[in-house]
Structures are given as structure tokens and as C-alpha cells.
Amino acid sequence: MPIVKIDGKEIEVPKGTTLLQAARILGNDYAPPAMCYYSKLKGTGGFCRTCLVKVTKGSAQNPHPMPKLVASCRTEVMDGMEVENFTNAEVLEARKGVVEFLLINHPLDCPICDQAGECKLQDLSYEHGAAEGRYEFERREFDPIDIGDKIQLHMKRCIHCYRCIKTVEQLSSKRTHGMIHRGDSSEISTYIQNSIDEEFSGNVIDVCPVGALTDKTFRFKSRVWFTKPVDAHRNCSKCSGKVRLWFKDKDVLRVTARMDEWAEAEEFICNECRFEKKKKSDWIIEGPSKISKKSVISINHYQHLNELKVQTLKQQKALGFIPFNKRP
Numbered sequence: 046m047p048i049v050k051i052d053g054k055e056i057e058v059p060k061g062t063t064l065l066q067a068a069r070i071l072g073n074d075y076a077p078p079a080m081c082y083y084s085k086l087k088g089t090g091g092f093c094r095t096c097l098v099k100v101t102k103g104s105a106q107n108p109h110p111m112p113k114l115v116a117s118c119r120t121e122v123m124d125g126m127e128v129e130n131f132t133n134a135e136v137l138e139a140r141k142g143v144v145e146f147l148l149i150n151h152p153l154d155c156p157i158c159d160q161a162g163e164c165k166l167q168d169l170s171y172e173h174g175a176a177e178g179r180y181e182f183e184r185r186e187f188d189p190i191d192i193g194d195k196i197q198l199h200m201k202r203c204i205h206c207y208r209c210i211k212t213v214e215q216l217s218s219k220r221t222h223g224m225i226h227r228g229d230s231s232e233i234s235t236y237i238q239n240s241i242d243e244e245f246s247g248n249v250i251d252v253c254p255v256g257a258l259t260d261k262t263f264r265f266k267s268r269v270w271f272t273k274p275v276d277a278h279r280n281c282s283k284c285s286g287k288v289r290l291w292f293k294d295k296d297v298l299r300v301t302a303r304m305d306e307w308a309e310a311e312e313f314i315c316n317e318c319r320f321e322k323k324k325k326s327d328w329i330i331e332g333p334s335k336i337s338k339k340s341v342i343s344i345n346h347y348q349h350l351n352e353l354k355v356q357t358l359k360q361q362k363a364l365g366f367i368p369f370n371k372r373p
């Protein structure tokens with residue numbers, strides 16, 4: 046089996062493994078970001094260029110470095126290969142450029158976008174982006190389009206990753222939408238604004254890395270960080286019935302697939318589980334969901350704020366401050 050070194054750490058993987066897959070086995074500190082690759086869907090990857098890495102040694106037989114940065118999701122491991130990701134300045138600079146490019150047409154409407162807090166582009170720009178973009182022209186504008194009664198398409202947020210197309214192509218019996226036009230005129234479209242209403246079509250919401258495809262039954266109900274994710278299951282004849290419920294108080298605000306640490310669905314779920322079962326009594330609750338440590342939900346900003354408040358109050362007390370409500 047080939048052995049590859051990524052950012053100084055060696056790993057042996059089966060032949061045919063890509064650099065991205067090998068890096069994911071090593072863990073979060075080695076894995077390049079990926080906006081279009083989706084391990085559960087065939088033919089994904091190679092569209093966004095966020096996973097670029099530097100191959101400093103091609104293989105044991107051919108130790109020359111590769112002349113250009115390569116997309117790690119499309120490059121197979123060779124025995125003796127050496128790769129730099131987070132340790133290479135050229136890679137980090139190129140990634141900054143890719144983020145700038147992805148943001149050329151993407152509106153900065155996070156405050157009103159349902160995906161905020163779960164948006165991979167938001168995380169990517171925070172971790173790898175430049176402080177400012179250089180694009181001076183107007184962004185593309187589109188009105189939101191209803192593609193069925195449950196899904197809304199915000200074309201202006203789309204980064205053309207093709208994940209939703211591969212999802213519908215591979216999970217349903219007929220192809221209902223695709224990419225039309227070319228270059229900066231490309232658009233996701235159902236051609237004549239048809240609905241996407243195949244049994245597993247709701248999965249396009251989960252695979253979309255940005256807020257381009259959103260769940261209309263959840264829109265504007267809550268910011269995601271105010272909801273509590275809980276794993277639950279039910280007997281379902283169409284899918285595994287294993288889902289994540291997002292509670293606000295006692296109400297189930299939305300149902301999604303369970304996401305793994307790469308923000309990919311563990312198993313795709315059917316539309317009945319996703320859209321029709323919004324009562325707690327529909328489900329057998331398993332317990333709180335394990336959330337990626339990078340997610341705003343698990344970062345515990347709010348817990349941190351509480352700690353800060355307790356500390357400040359202690360300091361104020363030590364300095365002899367009188368709280369407002371106790372002042373004469």
C-alpha cells in the first residue's frame with residue numbers, strides 16, 4: 046500500500062485513495078477544506094479548487110515536485126509522495142485567492158441568510174479568506190426561486206459546486222435540474238422552474254455548502270445557534286429514518302440528515318422524514334447530537350460569554366462596585 050507524507054505526517058492508505066481522503070484520515074489538522082467534494086456522492090470534486098495542495102515530491106520513483114498546485118480531491122496518492130497543505134505559504138496564498146474568487150458574486154447577506162452558522166463558505170472565508178476583495182463590478186442579481194413548495198433557490202448565493210446536481214442525479218429516478226449557460230453566466234436551474242419533488246430531493250438542502258438551497262419550512266424561524274440538535278429515529282420504509290431534529294424549546298423547527306465531521310450527511314433521508322414529521326411524538330429521541338468542533342453551535346460562544354460575565358461581576362465585587370439594581 047502506498048505511503049504518503051502530508052504536512053510531515055506519514056500515513057499508509059489503499060491504492061486509489063486521493064490526497065484529500067488520506068488527509069481526512071489523519072484528521073482535521075491535516076485535511077484541506079473542500080467545498081465541492083462529497084464523499085457520499087460519485088463524481089464530486091474538481092470544481093471549486095479550495096482543496097489545492099503542493100506536492101513537493103511526486104513519488105519514490107519520481108521525486109520531482111509537481112509544477113503546479115493540485116486539487117487534492119482529484120489527485121491519487123503515490124508511494125513516497127510528500128505533500129504540503131497548511132505548512133505551505135503558496136497553498137495558503139492560493140486558497141485566499143480561491144475564497145476571493147468564490148465571493149465575487151456571493152452576497153454578504155449572512156445576517157439574513159438561513160445558512161449562517163452552518164455555511165461552509167462563511168467558515169472558509171473566516172479561516173482562509175483575505176480581509177478584502179478586489180472585485181469592483183456589480184454582483185449578479187437573481188430573485189429567489191421556489192423550486193417546489195419546500196425548497197427555495199437563492200441563485201445569487203450559489204458557488205457552482207455541482208453537489209445538488211449530483212444528489213438529484215444519484216438519488217432520484219429522473220434528472221430534474223442542472224447547470225445552464227457557461228462561465229460567469231452559469232446558473233442552477235430546473236429549466237422551466239419546475240419543482241424538484243422526487244422522494245429524496247430534500248437532500249439538496251443538506252449538501253449545498255452555502256445558503257443557495259434552503260428549507261422553506263424552516264426559513265426565518267430561528268438562527269441555527271439558538272436551536273438544539275438532537276439525534277432521533279423512526280421506522281421508515283423509504284430511508285434509514287436516522288435524522289437530526291433541531292429543537293427550539295419543545296418545537297421541532299427542522300429535520301435534517303445527521304452530519305459527520307466534514308459536514309456531510311451520514312445517510313441521506315427521505316422527504317417524508319424531513320418535511321412531514323415535525324412533531325416530537327413522531328420520533329424516538331436518542332440524545333444530543335455530536336456537533337463538529339468548528340461549528341458555531343459547539344464553539345459555545347454563549348457559554349464563553351457567561352463565563353466572562355461571571356468573571357466581570359467577581360472583579361466588580363472585588364473593586365467594591367454596587368450593582369445597578371442594589372444602588373440607592
Ligand code: SF4
Binds near residue numbers: 233257
Ligand atoms: S445550489 Fe448549492 S449545491 Fe447546488 S451548485 Fe449551487 S452551491 Fe452547489
Ligand code: FES
Binds near residue numbers: 079080090093094097
Ligand atoms: S473539493 Fe477539491 S476541487 Fe472542490
